[in-house]
Amino acid sequence: MRFDIVSLFPEFVAQLAAHGVVGRAGDRGLLSIHGWNPRDHAEGNYRRVDDRPCGGGPGMVMLIDPLRAAINAAREADAAPAKVLYLSPQGRRLDQAKVRELAAAPRLILLCGRYEGVDERLVQHEVDEELSIGDYVLSGGELAAAVLIDAVARLQDGALNDAESAVQDSFGGDGLLDCPHYTRPVEHELGAVPEVLLSGNHAGIARWRRQQSLGRTWLRRPDLLDEASLSKQDRILLGEFRERWLL
Numbered sequence: 001m002r003f004d005i006v007s008l009f010p011e012f013v014a015q016l017a018a019h020g021v022v023g024r025a026g027d028r029g030l031l032s033i034h035g036w037n038p039r040d041h042a043e044g045n046y047r048r049v050d051d052r053p054c055g056g057g058p059g060m061v062m063l064i065d066p067l068r069a070a071i072n073a074a075r076e077a078d079a080a081p082a083k084v085l086y087l088s089p090q091g092r093r094l095d096q097a098k099v100r101e102l103a104a105a106p107r108l109i110l111l112c113g114r115y116e117g118v119d120e121r122l123v124q125h126e127v128d129e130e131l132s133i134g135d136y137v138l139s140g141g142e143l144a145a146a147v148l149i150d151a152v153a154r155l156q157d158g159a160l161n162d163a164e165s166a167v168q169d170s171f172g173g174d175g176l177l178d179c180p181h182y183t184r185p186v187e188h189e190l191g192a193v194p195e196v197l198l199s200g201n202h203a204g205i206a207r208w209r210r211q212q213s214l215g216r217t218w219l220r221r222p223d224l225l226d227e228a229s230l231s232k233q234d235r236i237l238l239g240e241f242r243e244r245w246l247l
């Protein structure tokens with residue numbers, strides 16, 4: 001999979017993606033990341049990439065032409081059809097289902113804005129989808145792009161080893177929150193490890209973990225809990241958890 005980053009700080013995103021799972025996926029040839037800086041396509045000796053907002057108001061707006069030239073340079077760099085994504089708080093919320101959909105694309109061009117915004121005409125004509133990683137305001141789209149790259153890269157075949165894949169599944173695989181995790185020491189001033197995890201009873205351990213995932217999702221993120229899609233066993237486990245909780 002190929003990622004093209006259109007940004008005034010392309011090296012910033014590439015650097016974030018150079019570590020850990022994503023860096024390893026790159027080393028394995030599972031993905032590549034290329035940076036395109038609109039400033040390299042800006043005219044004049046000041047090489048402007050932004051200008052005052054029409055209608056007044058604070059801050060600056062990114063100009064159409066340098067961004068458009070950078071996007072087109074990225075498009076032409078590879079024959080595969082490209083989807084252009086713009087990261088901004090005004091976009092559709094990124095979730096694991098969307099990440100899975102994006103992971104199937106041969107390449108993605110990620111437009112990272114700075115300042116107060118990007119000229120809307122560029123967004124309307126060059127952007128296929130506007131995506132938000134959450135309802136808060138960052139200083140630019142680069143960190144959001146790095147988040148998207150990380151989540152999408154993990155889903156590339158061969159990016160994760162078996163253990164990592166299992167963790168991936170427990171986190172977002174079935175849409176529930178993850179269960180709690182413990183490691184040594186078994187006894188600690190902060191408390192003990194739940195007995196069931198020390199029992200060696202693998203069915204009991206799996207049952208407890210599933211019940212914790214269900215219970216936590218119910219308590220913390222009921223919006224994620226689609227009770228309709230729960231198995232009969234899930235509903236029994238959740239019912240037990242709720243009774244104990246409400247005692």
Ligand SMILES: Nc1nonc1C(=O)NCc1ccc(Cl)cc1
Pocket residue numbers: 087088089112113114115116117118131132133134135136137138139140141144
């Ligand atoms: N939340 C988010 N999810 O995706 N992106 C964000 C975000 O805050 N971007 C900052 C940003 C985006 C565009 C421009 Cl022009 C300036 C700053």
